[in-house]
Amino acid sequence: MxxxxxxxxxxxxxxxxxxxxxxxxxxxxxxxxxxxxxxxxLGKAPEKARAKRNPMENDPESIAGGxxxxxxxxxxxxxxxxxxxxxxxxxxxxxxxxxxxxxIFWILTNGVVRRGMPxxxxxxxxxxWQLVSFIKALGSESAQSRDRK
Amino acid sequence: xxxxxxxxxxxxxxxxxxxxxxxxxxxxxxxxxxTYDHYLEEPGNLEIEYFSAFGTQxxxxxxxxxxVELEYGATGWWTTELYFEGQTTFNESTIFTGYRLENRIRPxxxxxxxxxxxxxxxxSKNSADKILKEVEGHDVEADFLVPNxxxxxxxxxxxxxxxxxxxxxxxxNFSENFLAAKDLSNHPWExxxxxxxxxxxxxxxxxxxxxxxxxxxxxxxxxxxGLGDRYSFGLKxxxxxxxxxxxWNLPSDWTLRVSAGFGLNDNSHRFILRxxxxxxxxxxxxxxxxxxRGHR
Numbered sequence: 001m002x003x004x005x006x007x008x009x010x011x012x013x014x015x016x017x018x019x020x021x022x023x024x025x026x027x028x029x030x031x032x033x034x035x036x037x038x039x040x041x042l043g044k045a046p047e048k049a050r051a052k053r054n055p056m057e058n059d060p061e062s063i064a065g066g067x068x069x070x071x072x073x074x075x076x077x078x079x080x081x082x083x084x085x086x087x088x089x090x091x092x093x094x095x096x097x098x099x100x101x102x103x104i105f106w107i108l109t110n111g112v113v114r115r116g117m118p119x120x121x122x123x124x125x126x127x128x129w130q131l132v133s134f135i136k137a138l139g140s141e142s143a144q145s146r147d148r149k
Numbered sequence: 150x151x152x153x154x155x156x157x158x159x160x161x162x163x164x165x166x167x168x169x170x171x172x173x174x175x176x177x178x179x180x181x182x183x184t185y186d187h188y189l190e191e192p193g194n195l196e197i198e199y200f201s202a203f204g205t206q207x208x209x210x211x212x213x214x215x216x217v218e219l220e221y222g223a224t225g226w227w228t229t230e231l232y233f234e235g236q237t238t239f240n241e242s243t244i245f246t247g248y249r250l251e252n253r254i255r256p257x258x259x260x261x262x263x264x265x266x267x268x269x270x271x272x273s274k275n276s277a278d279k280i281l282k283e284v285e286g287h288d289v290e291a292d293f294l295v296p297n298x299x300x301x302x303x304x305x306x307x308x309x310x311x312x313x314x315x316x317x318x319x320x321x322n323f324s325e326n327f328l329a330a331k332d333l334s335n336h337p338w339e340x341x342x343x344x345x346x347x348x349x350x351x352x353x354x355x356x357x358x359x360x361x362x363x364x365x366x367x368x369x370x371x372x373x374x375g376l377g378d379r380y381s382f383g384l385k386x387x388x389x390x391x392x393x394x395x396x397w398n399l400p401s402d403w404t405l406r407v408s409a410g411f412g413l414n415d416n417s418h419r420f421i422l423r424x425x426x427x428x429x430x431x432x433x434x435x436x437x438x439x440x441x442r443g444h445r
Binding site: 056061064065066068069072076087109110111112113114115116117118119121122124125126127130 | 179186187188189191192193224225226255258259260317319320322349352353354355356357358364400402431432435
């Protein structure tokens, strides 16, 4: 087999294998909708992690910075306003909004790798806390829009 | 005709890269060019990267090696990559030198103090390969003295295994890579290493989107070199490099990386300047899956 043929075979093989797994990765996302199971991951946060307070809580720029980070890293799967999509669950629901900030931080740090949620420990801690601030603020936004209605 | 084709290789690589430039992405990339950390590609995303390496050469012409990487997040725990590489040796020629298939697997579900990643690679290349993506065995500068016309005739099929260990502490990333490579013809196992440390220049995200905020820059340093082979293991008779690195993660989703590598002994190239540019296509797997399966 000459080089171009080998390259073609290699590329096709790689693409096929990757897409096969991409399809498998997507199917759990359908289970997210309406299912409480996915939110159970928050409950797996150790007590020590859950007890952590958000050091950015009183930072006036925390939510705005978190919004930027969310648009950059999270909105692709969780939706522009955290409403969720086929790929990932809503972050506006009570399960998330009632969760301890430390539990959300723990999920961001560890990901849910087997369900497709990446590890975000590559973002420095203050940025992860800014994301927590923004996610928590989504709950207030939801409440305000409900009150207006 | 053939010569015309090969001299336009860097342009072709750049065009392939730029063709994908219009897609949206989300970038938060490490500055390393040789060292790997434990962060895999997000599932379903395709990252397209172009890299160049300019190297000095004692006793022969300097060179410019270049490669394109297509990095795909197959799952949350598996990233697969395809490389195409080539090089120009000044006053000689520009040639395609081969391709690589690389896979990285994250065996642990959660984040730990040290996070292992297993790496498997197959390389099909010729001896004119100069991208210096790793140093292994007794790689020395003099290996590059062979003219392209001669070096390209020798084909190499190589398997490479790496153990990637990486930790992130207070914004700092520390990564250690240990590699074992085997030319699939009758050659001994060869070994090498790469170490890296890096940190974002700003820890907080600013309230407004900005190009020059400190948090968009990640700076660090990497050191890499050979460790000999199974018959003569050690730091001697091989080459070693130290390279400050910086990445600029633009809010517009481009990432630029620059690395100035300095040879640490007489076996090393005196200077290797590398730069790279990358973009990520979010949701590529889903788009491609729809096209190929014709539903959803």
